[in-house]
Amino acid sequence: MGPFEYRDHELHCEGVALAKIAEEVGTPVYVYSRGEIERAYRAFDAALEGIPHEICYAVKANSTLGVLGVLVQLGAGADIVSIGEMYRWLRAGGDPAHVVFSGVGKTETEMKTALGAGIGAFNVESGEELTVLDRVAQSAGKRARVSIRVNPDVDAETHPYISTGLKTNKFGVTMGEARELFRSAAKMRGIEVVGVDCHIGSQLTKTSPFTDAIARLVELVQQLAKDGVKLRHVDIGGGLGIDYGKGETIPTPAEYGMAVRTALKPLTSLGITLFTEPGRVLVGQAGALVTRVLYRKHNEAKHFTIVDAAMNDLMRPALYGSFHPIDPVENPDRPKITTDVVGPICETGDFFARDRSLPALEPGELVSIGACGAYGSAMASNYNTRPRAPEVLVSGSSFTVIRTRETYEQLVANERLG
Numbered sequence: 001m002g003p004f005e006y007r008d009h010e011l012h013c014e015g016v017a018l019a020k021i022a023e024e025v026g027t028p029v030y031v032y033s034r035g036e037i038e039r040a041y042r043a044f045d046a047a048l049e050g051i052p053h054e055i056c057y058a059v060k061a062n063s064t065l066g067v068l069g070v071l072v073q074l075g076a077g078a079d080i081v082s083i084g085e086m087y088r089w090l091r092a093g094g095d096p097a098h099v100v101f102s103g104v105g106k107t108e109t110e111m112k113t114a115l116g117a118g119i120g121a122f123n124v125e126s127g128e129e130l131t132v133l134d135r136v137a138q139s140a141g142k143r144a145r146v147s148i149r150v151n152p153d154v155d156a157e158t159h160p161y162i163s164t165g166l167k168t169n170k171f172g173v174t175m176g177e178a179r180e181l182f183r184s185a186a187k188m189r190g191i192e193v194v195g196v197d198c199h200i201g202s203q204l205t206k207t208s209p210f211t212d213a214i215a216r217l218v219e220l221v222q223q224l225a226k227d228g229v230k231l232r233h234v235d236i237g238g239g240l241g242i243d244y245g246k247g248e249t250i251p252t253p254a255e256y257g258m259a260v261r262t263a264l265k266p267l268t269s270l271g272i273t274l275f276t277e278p279g280r281v282l283v284g285q286a287g288a289l290v291t292r293v294l295y296r297k298h299n300e301a302k303h304f305t306i307v308d309a310a311m312n313d314l315m316r317p318a319l320y321g322s323f324h325p326i327d328p329v330e331n332p333d334r335p336k337i338t339t340d341v342v343g344p345i346c347e348t349g350d351f352f353a354r355d356r357s358l359p360a361l362e363p364g365e366l367v368s369i370g371a372c373g374a375y376g377s378a379m380a381s382n383y384n385t386r387p388r389a390p391e392v393l394v395s396g397s398s399f400t401v402i403r404t405r406e407t408y409e410q411l412v413a414n415e416r417l418g
């Protein structure tokens with residue numbers, strides 16, 4: 001049973017009819033299942049049972065306070081890529097000690113703020129960044145805990161835009177550079193070396209890229225031990241994929257856990273903690289974007305279904321050509337037609353599905369775009385001066401609006417006539 005199921009031909013999120021939410025909150029609206037986030041977190045945690053580990057939720061996947069609050073309650077740490085994300089994590093009640101800070105372009109101000117908050121570790125991505133962090137920490141009279149991000153040069157076999165572990169990507173330092181960088185980091189007064197880190201990409205549909213990457217980290221950790229550099233943790237990033245309903249088989253968290261466990265075996269005697277940074281796999285299946293059909297039109301070549309959500313609400317199809325499941329909110333058992341589901345924005349990239357076989361949708365009816373919990377609302381924009389959609393968290397038979405729809409006043413609040 002998924003979190004979104006038909007009951008009496010009506011699509012529900014847990015015990016709440018999506019039609020009821022749409023009626024009260026309007027469309028488009030993001031709807032999340034609290035139970036599904038909890039289930040996904042517990043499954044991931046259980047998969048790593050027996051390995052000392054920390055789960056640092058990748059805040060960028062969905063950074064809405066109400067969603068972060070669920071993860072805080074579950075005991076997650078956080079992987080942040082900006083001080084804005086740290087601000088959100090702390091506002092949601094998160095513990096700074098369990099925050100790791102990733103990203104190739106941290107500014108000095110961000111470093112200072114994160115040090116002041118007492119974050120767990122900086123995932124440092126270059127020699128130059130390390131030098132700056134050392135200086136910033138020393139002038140603050142602190143030592144920055146550092147994990148160096150290496151680029152293991154493995155092919156994640158995912159969309160090129162979300163593949164991050166290849167030599168040609170901007171992330172991390174090469175395996176060749178890493179050993180030397182660790183040795184010099186160990187001598188810096190403002191730096192305390194605590195770990196090694198990698199993140200090879202997102203929406204991975206196999207375990208082999210993870211285990212290939214871990215094998216390279218293991219080798220490095222063993223070399224470093226010989227050099228006298230002792231690490232406390234190995235961070236393998238995030239990236240485990242989810243099922244978008246396209247027919248791929250995705251490793252389950254349990255299969256991923258087994259593969260990770262085997263790959264990490266050589267380090268057992270070193271007393272190392274495993275850090276992970278999952279995003280999509282924890283929240284992806286928990287969300288849907290509910291939208292209303294406005295119009296239909298067709299020409300000799302195509303049939304279009306125009307809905308009131310657009311690429312500013314959900315950018316993944318436009319950005320990556322992603323597939324999302326689409327279902328009518330009521331009466332799914334109808335004759336099907338082949339249609340493009342598109343938004344109102346004047347861009348050909350403004351689509352949710354192309355040449356999709358769907359029950360023939362009528363103007364005024366509601367449609368659910370599934371598997372939108374990750375990289376949905378977090379990537380939303382105000383393009384076309386469209387207020388960002390509200391977000392709703394369902395728990396059992398009740399729901400809470402965790403973010404209201406933006407107002408036009410809010411959209412122009414920071415603007416002045418020149």
Ligand SMILES: *Cc1c(COP(=O)(O)O)cnc(C)c1O
Pocket residue numbers: 058060061079102103199201202203237238239240277278279280281374
């Ligand atoms: C995006 C990202 C993640 C999360 O990736 P998912 O595919 O959502 O699990 C983890 N770590 C880093 C450094 C990232 O950039």
